[in-house]
Amino acid sequence: MSRHLAIGALFAAILPRGAIADGYGLIGWGKTMYDPPCTFACRGVISKCPLLCTPKDSAVNHGSHHNPVSTPPECFTSDPAFLRTMALCINTYCPTSDAPALSKIEDYWYSHLGTGSIGNYQYVPVISYTEALIAAREDERKGVQFPNNTSTSIDEHGNHNMLRARIIRRNGDMNTLPTIKSKQPLNVTSVISASDWKLEYNGLLNFETNEKGHSTYTIILMLIALFLPVILSLLRFVPGLKRSKWWSYFNSVLNYPALWGSNHREPVAMIAGGGLVPTRGQSMYIALISVLNIAFLVGPYVYLSPQRTFGSRSEQNMSVMGCRAGALALGNMVAMFVFSSRNNVLLYITGWSHSTFLLLHRWLGYWTIIQTVLHSILLLAYYNKYGDYASELVRLYWIWGIVGTVAAVAIWPFSLLIVRQKAYEFFYFMHIVLIILFLVGYYYHIWYVFEYRWGYEIWAFIAIGIWGKDRIWRAGQMIYHGWRTAKITSVEGSNSEYLRIDIDGVHAEGVVYLCFPTLGLNFWQTHPFSVVSSFARHGSQQATTTKSILQDSEKQAEAEITIASPNQSDTASTSSVPPAEVVSRASIVIRTRTGITSRLAARLAMAGSELRLPVLIEGPYHSNVSSQLSQCTTLVCIAGGVGITGVLPHLHQFGSPRHGRLYWSMRDTALRSGLATEIADLPASIQVEISAGKRLDIESIIREELAGRTGDGLVGIIVCGPAGLADDVRKHATGMTSRGTTRAPYILIDEAFSW
Template sequence: MSKQFAIKALVAALLSRGVVADGNGLIGWGITMYDPPCAFACRGVISKCTLLCTPKNGVVNHGTHHNPVATPPECFTTDIAFMRTMALCIDTYCPPNGAPSLSKIEDYWYGHLGTGTVGNYKWVPTISYAGALIGAKEDELNGVKFPNTTSADDHTGHQMLRARIFRRYADSSTLPTIKSKQPLNVTSMISASDWKSQYNGMITFETNENGHSTYTVILMLIALFLPVVLSLLRFVPGLTRSKGWSYFNSVLNYPALWGSSHREPVAMVAGGGLVPTRGQAMYITFISILNIVFLTAPYIYLSPQSIFGSREEQDMSVMGCRAGVLAMGNMVAMFVFSSRNSVLLYITDWSHSTFLLLHRWLGYWTIIQTVLHSILLLAYYVEYGDYAAELARLYWIWGIVATVAAVAIWPLSLLIVRQKAYELFYVTHIVLIFVFLIAYYYHIWYRYTYNWGYEIFAFIAFGIWGKDRILRAGQMIYHGWRTAKITAVEGSDGEYIRIDIDGVHSEGVVYLCFPTLALNFWQTHPFSVTSSFARNGSTQQATVATPTGKDSEKHAETEITVASPNQSDTASTSSSPPHEVVSRISIIARTRSGITSRLAARLATAGSELRLPVLIEGPFHSSVSSQLSQCSTLVCIAGGVGITGVLPHLHHFGSPRHGRLYWGMRNTSLKDELAIEVGDLPSSIQVETAIGKRLDVESIIREELASRASDGLVGVVVCGPAGLADEVRKQVTELTRRGATTAPYILIDEAFSW
C-alpha cells in the first residue's frame, strides 16, 4: 500500500511540476534551496552516514565537489532505516520550526529524499512519509533489533545510550542517537545540537544566496530604469521652460564634474579619459554606491552552524559569491547601454553618447566585481579549502579565463587606444567580450549546471547582443548592396572627402561598411545624417532628416549632408521617369585616422573619383529634434565640419520661430561646398561666419541669452571640435549661475567622440 501511494504521488508530481523539484528562475526568485529547511537539516546530518546498501569502497561521488556523498540516490529511497530516521526527525523538529504543511513535507519526501539539495522525482521512495513515520514510532516504542552483520565494527559509530528525548506523541525514546558519517543500520534519533547546526547553516546560506539574486536584480533594474524615471521630468508642465530649471541644470547637470573639460580628454588616468558632466556623475556615483553597499551588506550569520566555522570564513566566501553575481547584473545593464537599437534610447531623451559613457562605467564595475569574486574565493580556498583540488576543476579554469578576459578589456578600451587604434579596440573588444561570456557560461555550467539560475544572466546578455546584431544585419539587407562614390572636396587640400550614395533615403545616425576596403571587412563606421535628398521624377524635393550625431564610436571623422540638385551627378537623375523616386545621401568626411584615411589614400591612387561597394546600417535614434521642439529660439554654434550637425535643426526651425547660426572655419572650402544648403535655410535664420579665426563664444552666449530673456525657451546647440564644445558649455552655465542672464535654455552638444 505504501509503495502504491508513493507511485501515485510521484505521477501527480511529475504531471504538475516536471522533473526538477525546486522551481525555475533564480534563487529567491522562483527557485528555493531548502524548503522546508527543517527537513533538509535532517538529511544534512545523516546524508554521509553509510547505509547497508552503500557501496563498499565506492569511488563514485553522488553529491557535489564540495559536499561528496558515497551513497547513490536509489539507496536512500530503499533503505528502511534511513527513511524511518528521516521521518522521525521531520516529525520531531519541523512542527516547532516553521510547521510546514503535510503536502510540503510529502513533496520534499518524493522530490529530495534521494538527491538532497537539488530535487528530482526520478527516484521514488519505496515507502511513503506516513508509512515511514508509523514504522519509526513502532521502533521507538518497541525497541529496535540490529540486523545480522559480519563485522563487529558495523555499529561502533552508534551511540548506544537509550536517549530519553521528549516527544509530543510518546513518553520517551529508546532509539540510538546517530552522528554524521557513522553507520546507519537501524532507526535512530538525530540530536538537537546536530540538527540545529545544520538548520542554522542552511537558513544562513539560503538567505544570503537570496540576497545575491535580490540585490543584483535591484541593481540591474535601477541602472536600466533610472534614466527612464529621470526623463519623465520633461513631461512636467512648464518645468523645462522655467528659469529655475535652467539654473538647476547650470549648477548640477550641464557643467563638467570638475574644471571645464568634458569633451576634451584629460590625463586623469594612464591613457587619458573624459570627465563626465555633473548630471552623469550623479548617476555614476549612485550606481557605484549601490555596488559597494550591496557587496558589503546585508548578510546574516547564525551560530553554531555546519557550513562555515567562523564569521570571517563565511564573509570571505559569501562576499566573493556576491561579487560574482553583482558582476552579472552590471554586465546585463552594460550590454543594454551599448546597444545601437536600445529601446531605452526611444523611451528617454538621453543621448547615445551618454549611454556609451554609462556603458563604460557599468563595464568598470563588471570588471571590478569579477576581480573581487576571483580574489576573495581564491583567498577562501587557500585559507579554508583545498586550493589544489579546485585549481584542477573545469569550473575554476573557465573562471580564470573569464577573469583574464574581463581584465584585458580595460587597457584595450582606454581613450587613447580608441582614438589612435580604433580598429584594434573594435576587434579586441568584441573578441574579449565574447570570450568573457562563453567562459562565464561554462564557469556556471561546470559548477552548477542549470540548478540555480545563474546562467540566466549569460542568456540575457547573449540575447541582447544577438538581437542587436540581427537588427543591424536586417537594416543592411533592407538598404541593400549600394555603391559609394568618393571624391575630394575642392579647395580643402585633401582635408575633406565627399561620399555620395544613391538609392538611399535615411536620417539619424547610420553606420557604413566598406567590405572591399580592408581586411577587416566586417567593421561598420559611424556617420551622422544631417539631411537626405530625394527626387521624384523631374521634380526636385529635399527632405531634411533629424540627426543625433551622438553615437560615433571614434573620434570625430564624418558628417552627412544633403546632396545638392545643382551639384555633379544630378543631371543623370533629372532624366528619370516622372514617378520614379531617386534618393541620395552625401557625406562630407574629415580625413583623419582609420577608415577616412584609407578612403583618402585609395582616392589618391584612383584619381579624381573612387567607387566602392557599401552596406548601410541604420538609421538610429535621435532625441535632439524632440528636445528643440519646445524652443522659441535656436542658437547654433558650429566649428568646421560641425556645420553639418546643426543644419537639419535649422531647417526645421522656420518662421515664426527665430534662429541664428555662428559658423567658424579655417578656410572657405566647406563654405563653398555647402553654399546652397546654407542659402536654403529659412529666412528667419541669421548666419554669421568667421573664416580663419576663432569664434568669440563668451560674447555670443552673453548676447544671445541676455537678449532672449523674455522670448521663451532658448535652444543652444554646439557641434564641432571638443574645445569649442567645452567653451560653449562653460560660458552658458557660468553666465546663468552668475545671474548675467535669466533666459531659460537647454544645451545640446552634438558630440562626435567616445
C-alpha cells in the first residue's frame, strides 16, 4: 500500500463509527451539502456514466430519490478510469473556482467519492487523490485514443469490458484524452468540458445557497416568534414605567383595546365559525409574524445561469418557493407547539397569560397550515409541469405528505370557536388525533425522501419532543398526586347550578386539570378548574378553614386561588401540646353547563346529596397576576357571578396601607350566601359593593375610579366574569384614557381562561 493510501486509511479509521463528512444540524447551520462545490460538480457530471464495474440493468438505486445512480459505492472507489478522471477534473477546475486547500480535497476524496452528496468514510478509494492525479497526468502525457471500431462487450458476469486501446503520443496541441459524454460509458481517463462542469457547478451552488436560505429564514422566524414575548416583557422592569401616565395612554391606544370594535372576549359572528378579535397589542405580534412569513416566502433567492438543475427562473421559483414554504411551516410549527404547552416556560418568564399564548398559538397554527398547503400546491404544480407527476404520486414520501397536509387542513374547521364551545370534548379528541397524524405524516414525508441526510427531520424531533414532553410532564403530575377521591355536592340554594368538589390530601394553587376515569367513555380527558387549598388543624387546636368557590374553566371560566395559612397564634403554640395533624384539601366549585359538568350534575342527582368519584389531578398551574399588581396602590375588582372567585384571592392579599374596592353583580343571592365568609374576611381597607339581579354600571364605575382619582398612584383593574362584562370594562377604561378624560396610570387584567 502506498504512503498516500495508508494516510487515507488512517484518516478514515480514526473517525467515529458512522460519522458523516457533512456535519450535523441543518443545511448552512452545521451541515454542508457541497463543500467544496467544485469537487461535487466533477462527480455530478460523470456519476451517471456507466463504469466497467457498473452492474448491467441493476434496479438498485445508490443515489438519492430524485438523483438515482446505478453504480455502487465500491465501484466508484475502485474503478481506475473514474478515479483518474475525477482527480484530473478537480485539479483543473478547483484552483480557479473555490480554491480549496489540499486537505479539504483529500477529505472529500475519502468521504464522498463513493457516495456523492452524502459523505461516508466507510468507502475508501483504492488510491489516493495524489496518486490518481499522477496517473491521470501520465495518461494525458501519453495520450489514449480508440479506433472507430472500438466498442464495449459484456462478459459473462454482465460487466463492461473495453477492448484494448491504442496509446499514442501527444501531437502538438491535440487533446489526447476523450471528453465525457453524458450517460455514456466511462472506460478510460477522460476530461470534462468546461461548459458541462460549469452547468453542474452553478446548479449545485445555486441549490445549496437557496437551501441555506430555507434554514436561515426558518430559524429567524422561529426565534422571533419565541423570543419577541420575552423581549417585550422586559419592559416591565423599567423603573417607573408602569406608573407613567404616558405608558397608560400608550396601552389604552395601542395595546389594551380590541383591534376593531369593542369585542375581545365576546365572539364575533363575522369571523367564520365565530372567533375572538385580538387586542391591538396581540395584533402587532400577529402582524409581524405574518409579514415575516410572507417576506421570507417571496425571497430572497439566488439564481445562477446557466445551470443544470433548473432550466429557467420560473421553474426554479416554483420549486424553491415550494420548498421554502415547507421549511417556514416548520418554524411556525415549533413556536405553535411551545405556545400551546401547559408547561410553557415562557408563561413564567414573560408574565403573559395562558389565554394570550393560546391566541398566538392559533395564529401560528394558521400560518403552519397556510405554508403547508402552499408547499403542497407549488410542488404539485412543479412536478405536473416540469417533472414526472405520475411517478411521484405513488411514492411513499408523497403519500405521507398528503396525510400530513390533509391533517393540518382538517385541524382548522375542527378547532373553530363554535366547535370548542359547543362540543369541547369532540374538539379535544379530534385535535389530538389530527396533531398525531400531522406529525407522523410530516416525519415519514421527510424520511422517505431524504432519510436523515439534510436535517429536516430535526424539526420533527423538536416538535414531537415539545408535544411529548408536555404530556409526559402532565402524566408525572398525576402520578405525583396519586389516585384521589373527589366529593361532589351541590352548593346550597343554587338548585344544583353550582357544584362543589372537595379533594382531601391535595394542596394546589391556581388552575388544575381534573380527570374522572369512571365518569364516561372519554375517561382519558382532563378539564381545567381553578382551586383553593384549605387547611384544617385537628385535635386540640382550633379549626381554621379558608374556602373559595371557583368556576369551571370549561367554557372560558374565570378563576383564581385563595390560600389561608393557619392562625399565627395557633401555629406558634406550645411545646407542651403535641402538634396536631394537618390535612390539606383542594376545594373547587363549578357552574353546571355542558360536557363534564352536566355529567357530574346528573350523577349527583342520581346519587343523592353527595357523590364520590375517583379523580386524577394534573397541575397546579399558577397565575402571575400578583406580580403585576405589586406596584399598585389601589385595586379595583369587577366581578360577575362566579367570576368573584377570580378576584377574591387578590383582594385578600391587598391589605393596608393599600386599599381596594370590589364591585360584584350576580343573578341571585345563592352565591353571595355561599361566599359570605370569604367576603367578611376581606381586609378592612377593601370596600365591597354587591348588586343582585341587575347589571353593574361599568361606565360610572370606571369614571369614578380613574377620572375621579387624585394622586399619582398606580391603579390595578381586574375584571373576571362574563365576556360582555370584561369587554365593557376594557372599552370604558381605554376609551376614557385615550380621550383624555383621565390620565390616571392603570393596568388592566382580564382574569379569564379560554381556548
